[in-house]
Amino acid sequence: MFNIEEIQSLNELELSLYDYVSKSKDKVIYMRIRDLANEAHVSTTTILRFCRKMHCVGFSEFKVKLKIYLQDQRPKKISDDKTIFLEFMDRVSTPIFQVSINKACQMIYNASNVIFVGIGSSGILASYGARHFSALDKFSVYIDDPFYPIVGRDLENSVSVIFSVSGETTEPIRQANMLKNKKSQIISITNSKNCTLAKIADLSISYYIQTARTISSDVTTQLPVLFIIETIAKKVHNMALTPSSNY
Structure with a gap:
């Protein structure tokens, strides 16, 4: 107010x-x-x-x-409709979605450094992503501080995976721009391709889930993001074991 x-x-x-x-x-x-x-x-x-x-x-x-x-400001009920996630799982099997996943796998497989970026709930996902990829032999780091200094010359052969539900939050967009200026390739994971972060990314992956909010917070389910993280991590791991595989 x-x-x-x-x-x-x-x-x-x-x-x-x-x-x-x-x-x-x-x-x-x-x-x-x-x-x-x-x-x-x-x-x-x-x-x-x-x-x-x-x-x-x-x-x-x-x-x-x-x-x-x-x-x-009055509390509103949050939908627990499971069909929302089931619809996402249907979209996962489409050729267009698989092409985006495979492109992300190739970019990350070829990169020397992988950086996961997010703030708030997306920061937790960034932390999980870095840990999950590292556990599958692709060492990664994460940034969950919007004011973390992005400096140095070691980002030319890097990929930055940036999470944001709306893709319009100022801090992730600013970080994406800074990383892009350091010649890091940007993969955005957002709820829609029609957002600023997706438009400036080298590759955008969108999951199109119905958003949900309480009075003060975005509580949109992040199950699709977890699925995307784990799917890409496993594929990259398998690519390293069988380099001749065609993804």
């Missing part, structure tokens, strides 16, 4: 009003402006100035926005 820039623009009186509204949202949506002024110990002029800083024409519009915000 309130972003950092809006809060930083408030003076001392407006901050006291912000504090009251934050703690009494359920009451404020039913108050008249004079009632709020009395309860928060500020003038109606301060309230109107506060509303303008929240990009509202007046107190009535502010209450409408606050009510919509509260409705959006």
